[in-house]
Each structure stands twice: as structure tokens, then as C-alpha cells.
Amino acid sequence: MEKQKVTINVFRFNAETDYLPHYDKFEIEVSKEEVVLDVLNRIKWEYDGSFTYRRSCRHGICGSCAIKVNGRSTLACKERMIDMIELFGTELTFDPVSKNRAVKDMVVDKSDFWKKHDSIIPYLVADIDEHPESENIVPPNEAEQIDEADYCIQCGCCYYACPVVNEANEDYLGPAALVKAYRFNADVRDGAKKERLKIVDKLGKGVWDCVKCYECTEACPKELDPMSKITKLHNQLFQEEVVQKNVASRHAVGFKKSIEKHGILDEGMLVAYSEGCAVFKHIPEALAMWKKGKIVMPWEMPKSKKLDEIKKLIKISSTAKF
Template identity: 40%
Template structure:
């Protein structure tokens, strides 16, 4: 089948503002949007800049806005979003500075990630056998959903609150905080909750649910944010 790929292009060295360019691409219905982008870059216009690594939905490098919604280009099949002759729009995720074409500067996103202490804090001595700190299957299950995050930024950059205010920590950072706040082995939940109850913490969430829809890993992002809000409201972590 033949599709048109309408891509938002921006080269900071030559362009004052972004512009759209359209490429006709021959694809299989079962190809992914990433395959179509590869076709453009490898066979039509080598100047197209995009970021991707594993190309199998694990590394989270190729989050972009496809047909108006944040997705991973490597996880979206052409047949699920277009018919023969259709045009697919592709643009960079919003809210982070565009470096070139579909590549954004992820540093502000990672700064928010680092701000919530995304690591296990436990100051108790190691178990007698010197091996891992054990927890029950039920305790592990409590935060299982939020361990799936691949830091692709699809959720954070789909959030209207983040577009309006980049200082907002954003859904991905809250998901990371949730992963440790509800971990029975962790001892820094209160510190994380204090960070998230600040002006640019969880209370900026307006429950638009864009993050949940955008997550390529199917994480219930808005629910996780809600659970952090509940922990702050009640003072109980359960």
C-alpha cells in the first residue's frame, strides 16, 4: 500500500520555525511507522533526524506524536492507523525543546525523573546471608504496574499541565516515585511524598488521562498519580 508521511521538520541551523514536509512511501500494512520513517531517511531524504535504538518497544527512544497522539513509532502498525492513500502525520513530542526534526532534548525530562529519587533507599544492614532484601509476592505486586516504565516520555509530553508549565514533574516522574513509594523495602517514601506535594508536584495533574492513553506499556499512569495523591491526602501508604 502507499501512504503519505507528513513530517514536521526543523533544522535549527537553517530554519526559523518548523515546517511540514510530505513523503510518499510504499509500505506493507503490517509495517510499523518506524519502518516508513526508515524508508524516508534511507531512501528519500537522509537529512531526516529521528531517534531510535532497539526498535522493538523496549528502549523508549522513538516516542513521537503520530496522527495527533503520542506513541512509539516502533509499536504502531500502519494498518491500525491508515488505509491505502492516507496521510500519517508525525511530529516531535511536545513540551521539550526540539533539537532537530523528531529529536527533542530529553534533559529537562530526566531532571524531573532524578528529582523524585528513583532508587531504592534502605539504610538497614544487609540480611544475614548478605543477599537481597526479600518481600512477599503481594508486596511485589503492589507496585508491579509502575515497574514497567521505559522512560520514553510519551506520557509526560501528552500532559496539558506539562505543556503549560515545564516545571511540573510530570506523569513519568510520578510513576517512578510510585514504584518506590509503594515498595515495602524502601524507607524514603516520606521524602518523595514531600517532593511531590510541592507546587510542581502531583497536584498539577488535572486528570485528563492523556498519559494513560499514551503509555506504550499500558501503565495505569493516572491511577498511579491518584494513589500518590491519596497517600498525600490520607498520610497512609497502602
């Protein structure tokens, strides 16, 4: 492809003057070298000078030009137009990363994003000698534990792709802040690990509210796999013995208990173990399931063959305590 004609529907809104947003349609010929940001520039420079968006470095470092192309979080300076055309065809829609937070056109109010970022102690806490005799050197194997989490550019692609934050629970910290928490928790020089873990352990806002949908991993333009950092924070909660005993942590541990006993999962026992006394709230649902033959009674619970083998492996391979 040398040149390709595309139709782009662009979200237009000015919070100061408009009651509702609308879309402007642009027919543009794009070349194979052009990235999405080039097209944003051309819309502003060639068609409508009032079109507004954030941009700065043009090199995938400043994190300011994130938008959504056909619903997909996209760092505009990084993604080529031909790849967007291959993915979605020649009719494209440009939206801000969050329509609910739109201020003007592609520009959104990121205040909730930054507030959450600030809440997880996003800096190194260390007693550092003001006049050291030599450098504080972190050996490579220890630096690697950070697992590239320090490459995060705070573009928000993951945060605005997260369905928990955007559709269900606005208190959830979201992937970007959690990646930042992991970044400092994995830093051997840091001394605020437990404090940070107490924050991310809180039900309603921390790691336990992640739905494990991998939208963040898919969205991250720096390929940092935020989901894997969230898993590592879970692991740290147990390793550092910070984890509160509640329905969520018991649920994770309950899997081990059930596998130890049956090999396969005992669904009823898992819910009972996780919920404790609160298990009674599940009775109406359990009854409906029972009527449809969806509940296996404890005495009928199937077991994996070679259960002794599973038990032995659990005994010799366990690395975590509760």
C-alpha cells in the same frame, strides 16, 4: 490490506541552522507488517539521509523512538502503520513528541523531563547489608503493590501528551516522574517514602496540579495507567499523614464532609471549606452566577433521599483520616 499508499507530512527542523520548521511530504507504500519505525527508517534510507530520529532497541524497551502521529503520542517501534491508517486515514503527520523542544527533526531536548525525573529521588533508598547471608526476597503480594510501575521505559509519551506540562505550567512534574515516585513509594524495601511524598505534595508542581484528563493513560505504550498511580500517590499523602492542609487537600476532603451532610454536593460550602478566608476572591464570579439563577442558597440546599443510609455507609466504610 496487503499494501497501502499513504501521504506522510514530516516535521523538519534543525535548531542550528533553521529559523522555522517546515514539513516534507512523502508518498510511501506501506505493507501490513510495517510499524511506524520501519517508515522512519525508509524515509532516511530511501529518501533523505539527513532525516534524524532516535531509535535503538526496536522492541519497546529502550524508550527512545517516541514521536507524535497526528498529535497522538506513539512509540514508533510498537505501533503498526495499518492501525495509524485506521485511526487517522491515509494522510498522516509525523511530529516530534514536542515541537517546542525540537532539536533536529524527530529529536527533542528531553532535559526538563530528566530534571523532573531526578527530582523525585528515583532510586531505592534502603540500608542493605553489603554481605548478606541470603537474598533479599520480596514476596509476590508485596511486589504486586508496585502495580507494574517499574515497567515504565521513560519514553516520554505521557509527559509530552500532558496538557498541564505542555500548555499551562512547565513546573508540573508530569505523569512519568510521578509514576516513578509511585514505583519506589510502593516498594516495601524503600525508606524514603515520606521524603518523596513531601515533594509530590507541593502545590504548583506535584499531584495536586494534575487535571485528571487521562491523556497520560491514553498515551502510555506500556499501558501502565499513569493516572491511577497519581491517584495512589494522593491516597499515600493522606495515609502517611504527609499532606499539607491547603486549598487542594481540603477540596478532596470537603467532598466527604458535604456528602455526609447532604448526600449530594453543597457546591458553595465546598468552595468555602476549601478556600478558607480566600473564599472572598470568588465573590464576583458568585454574583454573576447568582444573577443567572445558578446559586442555591444554604436554606434551599437539596438533600439526597435516604440520607441516613449514606451517613451510615460513610461511617462504616471510611478508610482515610485528615
